[in-house]
Structure formats: C-alpha cells, structure tokens
Amino acid sequence: MVCAPEHADVLGGEFGRYARDYEVRLVPTAEDVTAELQSIRDTGGRVPMLVTESVLPGTTVYAAFQSWRTIVPTAKRIIAAHWSVFLDQAPTLREGLAKGKYDAYLLMPRGVRDEEFHGAIVEMLSDWGSSVATPEVDTVRIVADGPDPVTVGVRDFLDRMGMPNRTYPPDSEVGQAIVARFADEVGDELGWPLVSAYDRVPFVAREVSAVARQIYGTPADISTEGVVDLAVVGAGPAGLAAAVYGSSEGLSTVVVEAEAIGGQAGTSSMIRNYLGFPRGISGMRLAQRARNQAIRFGTRFLTGWRVDALEPGADGEPHRVVTAGGDVHSRSVLIATGVAYRRLGVPPLEALVGAGVHYGAAVSAAREMEGQDVVVVGGGNSAGQAAVHLSRFARSVTIVVRRAGLEESMSAYLIREMALNPVISVRGRTEVVGGGGEGRLEWIVECDVDTREQTRRHVGGLFLLLGAAPHCDWIPPAVCRDDDGFVLTGRDIPQHLWVAGRPPANLETTVPGIFAAGDVRGGSMKRVAAASGEGASVVPLVHAYLAP
Structure with a gap:
C-alpha cells in the first residue's frame, strides 16, 4: 500500500518491480489508505508493507501510521521522503524512527536502479515473510493433529533455523500423501508429528532434536x-x-x-x-x-x-x-x-509448556496469539523484543516484572518504543504464581510482590524470559x-x-x-x-x- 499525494509517478514506477509477487496499490490520500486497509482486513487480506510520502495533506505521518497500525499491526511501515524535503525533515524523521513509530525512512529514488532503496524494501519484505506470513514454498512439512508441545517445538526450531515450514492436518491432501509414504517406506507405528524434510523419507519426531539429527546427521x-x-x-x-x-x-x-x-x-x-x-x-x-x-x-x-x-x-x-x-x-x-532461561517452577504452568506457555520468545508461536491477551515475564532486552513482536499480533501484551520498572534492566531504545505502543503495558512489582487451563493455557494468577494480593487473569499466552542460568x-x-x-x-x-x-x-x-x-x-x-x-x-x- 503506497500513499503518494504528490509523487505517484515516481513511487508507482519504483514499486512496479514488485507487481509480479504482490498487489501494489497506489493511493492518493491518508483517508483513502485507511478505507482500503479496512476493506482488505474485512475480506481476510494481508498487507506486508505500508509506504507513504513524508508530507501528507491534512495530517501527519505520525498520526497516519498510528491509525493504520490499529488496522494492520503486522505491516512494515516506511517513509519515502522526496529529495526536496529530505534534509529539512531528517531531524524529525530520525526522532520518530528512534521511538519506533515506523521501521525506516528512506530517500525517494531519483533515478533508475536505486538498489540502496530497494535493498531496504526487500530486506523488510523478507522479514515480514519469515515472521508473519505462511511460506509459499515449504521445505519441511509437518503433519500433526493438533498443537501439541513437540509440534510447537519442531516449528520453533525450524523457524529459528530459517527453514520454511508448514503444518498440515492428517486428513488434508498433503497430510494423507505423507502418511501414505510413511506407511509404504517405513511401516512403523504412526505417530505425530510426522515430518517430511527436503522430500526425504518421512519420520515421526518424538523430540525436537530428532529433527535436527535427521536433517544434519551425526x-x-x-x-x-x-x-x-x-x-x-x-x-x-x-x-x-x-x-x-x-x-x-x-x-x-x-x-x-x-x-x-x-x-x-x-x-x-x-x-x-x-x-x-x-x-x-x-x-x-x-x-x-x-x-x-x-x-x-x-x-x-x-x-x-x-x-x-x-x-x-x-x-x-x-x-x-x-x-x-x-x-x-x-x-x-x-x-x-x-x-x-530459568524455570518458573509452577507445576500447573510447567505442564502447559508448548500449549500456551513458552520459555523464550518462541517467534513461531506469536502468529497464534492473534486477538489474545498475552503476558511476558521478564525485564531484559529479550523480554522487550518479544513484547514488541507479540504486539503485532496480540490484542494486548503485558510485561510483568518484580522490579518497579524496566529502567535498570532494559535498553532505553526498547523502553521508548514500548511506551509509544498502545498494545503494550508494564506491570511492576508483580510475579506469576499460578495458572492453568483445559489442555492449553487459559488463565494465570498474578501476585503483588508487596501486598501478596493475588489476581486471576484470563490470558492466551505466557512467555517466560526469566534471566540466565x-x-x-x-x-x-x-x-x-x-x-x-x-x-x-x-x-x-x-x-x-x-x-x-x-x-x-x-x-x-x-x-x-x-x-x-x-x-x-x-x-x-x-x-x-x-x-x-x-x-x-x-x-x-x-x-x-x-x-x-
């Protein structure tokens, strides 16, 4: 989605090179972009990137991005500033970038083959594709009948290894084909998840490390x-x-x-x-x-x-x-x-690891948090990065820490970015002491460190980043x-x-x-x-x- 009030000819031409793989929409005003985004969202479409000129009649890029972010929170946000105003606006644009209002501000191309500009665009599209979108081509296929802990762990491992993967139900066309091949070539007892990597013989992954051993050898x-x-x-x-x-x-x-x-x-x-x-x-x-x-x-x-x-x-x-x-x-x-990461040590929550409870950021699990209320426990940079990423999917993200705040343990750039994110809040002097659910996490119990008062909260995900052992x-x-x-x-x-x-x-x-x-x-x-x-x-x- 490209908002181009004045320089549609330049931006339209530059983004034309992406028309084979993406639908590129050139829109003249911020109001029109808002209407387009709402329509796309209502019809189930996805928007990888929002690009706008730095000057928008009737509004500012800050206000525009804040409005658009509530509609498509997972989209990358880029400002393409015209060369006639780039230097004058640079101090203000840098300030907005430091606060996390958008992902990049770039100099609008002045001629052909501006690969510096397009290198940045492709880099961010690639990041969107690996962290948000379902891969178009999967090198590893997983057949599973539900999000059990091993399946979640296998997906997280593959995502961290940069291997495009997709999970299929057993009764799908792909799932049935992999099950049939397993029966013909292996003949062992069928189990889940069943993994087919690089067209090799499928195997049952009893543990996450088995996937690594099958792919990389001994x-x-x-x-x-x-x-x-x-x-x-x-x-x-x-x-x-x-x-x-x-x-x-x-x-x-x-x-x-x-x-x-x-x-x-x-x-x-x-x-x-x-x-x-x-x-x-x-x-x-x-x-x-x-x-x-x-x-x-x-x-x-x-x-x-x-x-x-x-x-x-x-x-x-x-x-x-x-x-x-x-x-x-x-x-x-x-x-x-x-x-x-240190273990929380709460037995009911330990039993739900992989079923709504995760140690670490678990990037692959973030996609499943859409519309959920999520809690992140921890005050370090890893916890802040996890909260920012989860905010692109979840309805709300709450960081829970035992300290009064985050200033002692987290980098200032993350604190600034989270302060401007309406989805993220911080709850200090608090710890998680309980929780549970039927088959997956449904609620947690928080305890005030000072008063020891306990509160039960409904949550869809708990991400634990508790410090180092x-x-x-x-x-x-x-x-x-x-x-x-x-x-x-x-x-x-x-x-x-x-x-x-x-x-x-x-x-x-x-x-x-x-x-x-x-x-x-x-x-x-x-x-x-x-x-x-x-x-x-x-x-x-x-x-x-x-x-x-």
Missing part, C-alpha cells in the same frame, strides 16, 4: 579427520564468531549445537542495537548469516547433539567432546553454551566455575589456581587449551555484540596455545 557421519584444531560447543553469537574467525584463519573447526543455531539470541524477533544493521536484524537472520559465513570458510556444524561430557586431554593428548552420536577430538575447545552440567570439575555455575577465565580465576603466579590467558579456563566466551563466562556483559567480540578474541589465544 558426529559419526562427518569425518573430522581424526583431530581438529578447534571444537566449539554452542552456536550462539560467541560460538559463531569463533567459528568464522577460526576457520577463516586456518583452524580446522567443528561446532556442536544441541538446539537451533543462534542460541538464545536466535529467538529474538528483532535486534536493533547490533552494530552495522541500522534497520535491525532478527536473531534468526543474524545467526544463519553467521553460520553460512562460517561454512564458507570450512566450519562443520553438528546440530541437534547435546554434549554429554568434556574429557580434558592429558600429557598433550587432544580433548574429547562426547555426544550420544559420536565424539569430537580437538586440540582446543571453546565453551560457548550460553545460558538458559548457565549450561554447565557437562563441564568437568577441572574447569573452575563461580558459585552461580558460570565458567571463570583469566584473572577471575582464584590465584591459588594460577600457574607459577601467572593467571591463564584472558578467556582461558583452568585447563590449558579450554576456553570460554559469551554468556556462559562469569562476568560477561550478556549482550550479542559482547559475545561476538569474545568469540572472535578467542581465536588468537587458540593460535598462541597451538603454536610450537
């Missing part, structure tokens, strides 16, 4: 040529950065990841403060770009395999990373397993950790464990050749950019350790 399937230089455990930002820099600088590198590539950061619907992405980037896209970059340099990824143990090498022997599917022998190891149960005792379980490195290691009065290298643990980076490391900053920097910084330390 450690035993991939030749590691005996001993590798660097084994990275965990494919979050720290592990991915180490993989890119390690393999690009000549280290044979293997990455072992238990879940989806990207770790906790990969669940973020939109990261807006990562260096080099002025329009923001989803955690999934950032993770998959880093993965592809690492693969280009030769990194090998083993996805869906939890590391059960790490056995340090003795007397110069390689370290051994142990998984159920095989072992990886490596001269050096980076521990980059990050953190997991390290993934360290597989790490051997020889690797020193702090009282909270985070891995200690460098000068943070107690002095009685130093060798010859000197601390280990900055990111090295108490075991030579074993390093730690990212959120799993004690004293880390718990930010995507910081984790990426630490992962990259490990590589020269590995080179120094491996040097003769």
